[in-house]
Amino acid sequence: MRLTCPLCGDRDRREFYYYGAEDYLHRPAEGAPLADLDNYLHLRDNPAGVTKDLWYHEAGCSQWLLVTRNTVTHEISGVELVAGRKA
Amino acid sequence: MPELIAKSALEGRSLNLGGVSLAEVDVGPITSVAVLPGGAKTVARGLKALGLAMPEPNTFVEKKGLRIVWTGREQAFLIGAESPVLEGAAVTDQSDGWAVLSLSGPAAADVLARLVPMDLRIVACPVGTALRSQLNHMNAVILRTGDYAFEIMVFRSMARTAWHELETATHMVAARAGVKI
Numbered sequence: 486m487r488l489t490c491p492l493c494g495d496r497d498r499r500e501f502y503y504y505g506a507e508d509y510l511h512r513p514a515e516g517a518p519l520a521d522l523d524n525y526l527h528l529r530d531n532p533a534g535v536t537k538d539l540w541y542h543e544a545g546c547s548q549w550l551l552v553t554r555n556t557v558t559h560e561i562s563g564v565e566l567v568a569g570r571k572a
Numbered sequence: 573m574p575e576l577i578a579k580s581a582l583e584g585r586s587l588n589l590g591g592v593s594l595a596e597v598d599v600g601p602i603t604s605v606a607v608l609p610g611g612a613k614t615v616a617r618g619l620k621a622l623g624l625a626m627p628e629p630n631t632f633v634e635k636k637g638l639r640i641v642w643t644g645r646e647q648a649f650l651i652g653a654e655s656p657v658l659e660g661a662a663v664t665d666q667s668d669g670w671a672v673l674s675l676s677g678p679a680a681a682d683v684l685a686r687l688v689p690m691d692l693r694i695v696a697c698p699v700g701t702a703l704r705s706q707l708n709h710m711n712a713v714i715l716r717t718g719d720y721a722f723e724i725m726v727f728r729s730m731a732r733t734a735w736h737e738l739e740t741a742t743h744m745v746a747a748r749a750g751v752k753i
Contacts (some may be wrong), residue, residue: 493630543711
């Protein structure tokens with residue numbers, strides 16, 4: 486598996502660390518219902534198909550990356566910087 | 573205050589084997605320049621006075637003995653001389669945190685290829701390339717300084733491990749070259 490880091494370019498899997506689902510980018514606002522926090526922390530989809538998750542380029546540019554990939558075909562269809570993302 | 577003597581991590585160690593030279597090099601002061609949000613313009617002005625600019629990702633530029641190396645998003649290392657104060661950037665001295673090794677010779681790329689998960693052929697990695705990648709399991713900044721020359725920056729605490737890795741790989745490449753098939 487290889488990821489194309491928007492800064493460093495095409496890099497080997499071993500340079501990256503997997504963090505988890507994209508959900509971690511959507512932290513509920515303060516005072517949100519407990520159910521939202523529960524969802525944010527614990528509940529994950531397990532799709533057969535396109536999914537988005539966070540990877541850390543720990544042996545490269547130290548950037549968090551939002552990776553779009555397909556769990557069925559293993560195709561990586563997008564890698565973007567979390568830092569450059571419009572919230 | 574007593575006069576303190578700066579010691580390098582490997583005390584200037586060097587090795588020549590199979591057409592490959594490995595040596596510790598003293599590159600002078602190393603300064604991290606991390607651009608603060610909104611500081612790009614003033615930093616560019618400050619660097620322009622030195623004849624430099626923030627480098628493009630995966631590159632380094634050398635001018636009059638001064639080198640600026642891309643080390644991350646909005647971040648670079650200024651190497652070779654004390655950095656002036658750069659408005660709009662967090663400027664920190666990193667000189668004592670790094671050990672720098674030079675690896676040169678016709679088989680230098682073959683030696684590094686055993687440790688670095690990157691294409692190091694000159695077509696894919698031309699002179700002026702600066703890679704943040706791994707040297708085996710160690711984070712490193714790898715500079716392509718010549719057709720047959722590299723400089724490898726590792727954390728100073730990893731200097732002897734890096735030396736061991738490179739020395740072992742150099743022996744293996746030399747041994748491989750001596751085998752007749």
